[in-house]
Amino acid sequence: MYFQVDNNKKEETKHVTNRLPIAIYHRFLIKERHDEITLHWHEELQFISVFSGTLLYNVEGKEFQLRQSESILINSSKIHGAIPKTELVEYICIDFSPFFINEEIYRLNIEKYSNEPSFSYAFLNLNTQHLAILNILRKNLKEINFLAVYELLISSLNDLDKYQHPLQKTEEALMYQLLDYVHQHFHQPITVEEISQVIPISKKKCTNLFNSYTHLSPINYLIDYRLNQAKKMLLSTQLNVTEICFSIGFNNVSYFITQFKNKYSFTPFQFRKKCSQ
Numbered sequence: 001m002y003f004q005v006d007n008n009k010k011e012e013t014k015h016v017t018n019r020l021p022i023a024i025y026h027r028f029l030i031k032e033r034h035d036e037i038t039l040h041w042h043e044e045l046q047f048i049s050v051f052s053g054t055l056l057y058n059v060e061g062k063e064f065q066l067r068q069s070e071s072i073l074i075n076s077s078k079i080h081g082a083i084p085k086t087e088l089v090e091y092i093c094i095d096f097s098p099f100f101i102n103e104e105i106y107r108l109n110i111e112k113y114s115n116e117p118s119f120s121y122a123f124l125n126l127n128t129q130h131l132a133i134l135n136i137l138r139k140n141l142k143e144i145n146f147l148a149v150y151e152l153l154i155s156s157l158n159d160l161d162k163y164q165h166p167l168q169k170t171e172e173a174l175m176y177q178l179l180d181y182v183h184q185h186f187h188q189p190i191t192v193e194e195i196s197q198v199i200p201i202s203k204k205k206c207t208n209l210f211n212s213y214t215h216l217s218p219i220n221y222l223i224d225y226r227l228n229q230a231k232k233m234l235l236s237t238q239l240n241v242t243e244i245c246f247s248i249g250f251n252n253v254s255y256f257i258t259q260f261k262n263k264y265s266f267t268p269f270q271f272r273k274k275c276s277q
Helices: 103-114 128-139 146-158 169-185 192-196 203-214 218-236 241-247 253-264 268-275
Strands: 022-030 037-040 045-052 055-059 062-066 071-074 080-084 088-096 121-124
Touching: 022 080, 022 128, 022 146, 045 128, 045 146, 071 146, 088 128, 088 146, 103 146, 128 146, 169 192, 169 203, 169 218, 192 203, 192 218, 203 218, 218 241, 218 253, 218 268, 241 253, 241 268, 253 268
Parallel strands: none
Antiparallel strands: 022 088, 037 080, 045 071, 045 088, 055 062, 055 080, 071 121
16 A cells, blocks of 8 residues: 655645545555555544454554554554554544644644644544444445544544553654655665764664664665665556666665565565566
8 A cells, every 4th residue: 555755754645535624544455465554644643443454553663463343543743654464454544633623622622632742642442333433434435424433533532541652752853854864865875874964863872763663773774665665666667677776775686686575575576477467
């Protein structure tokens, strides 16, 4: 699954349905195809509920599994992404503006949560009525009862006193800058020294931040990001493997093919052939 992001890894999708500040997506992720929700962020809050399968989620560097019938709420402007843990994952995603009711309700009841640096995400306890709303959405997104959807979202927000997983806002801001640099310059030779000097911070601090948020070293994250770009290009362009290799920052085709196979279990050529069928 792919979507447009800008150079800061902010998702560019307009989360609007019928001119309401809300958007609902019913989606499937296939593990064999190496589908993933790449790390990104957006100003909207996000409600996710899994119908079947299991997602491995990463929110601000915290990894956890989201299983069948489980739901979470992710706060505004938090870096998040996910990969399917099982062969097939079916889930629903509702992105909604913090102002989805109106500015006064936001100021009185929502702002304290959306601006709280320690609130990244929260697991939700849905009742039978909420699950029924989700099942109706699962069957039909063409005729949406937005009163029911609003009821679901308002109930989820009322559950936020139970949030946990504190993170330092200053570190979060630093990580945005580091990721931004990698995402803008991945096609160029990059060292840990260069990444750390964006702020600047020490190489050790830079490495610790990447390990905390992405569970990868800066260079391994760079390689992983390049491979993800290669996968997209194999499916969306006619460029050959050598052209893709050099366009994403690798300077050795054999090394690129080896790294690609280590990550996706196929060579680039095999992956293109298999996933283009």
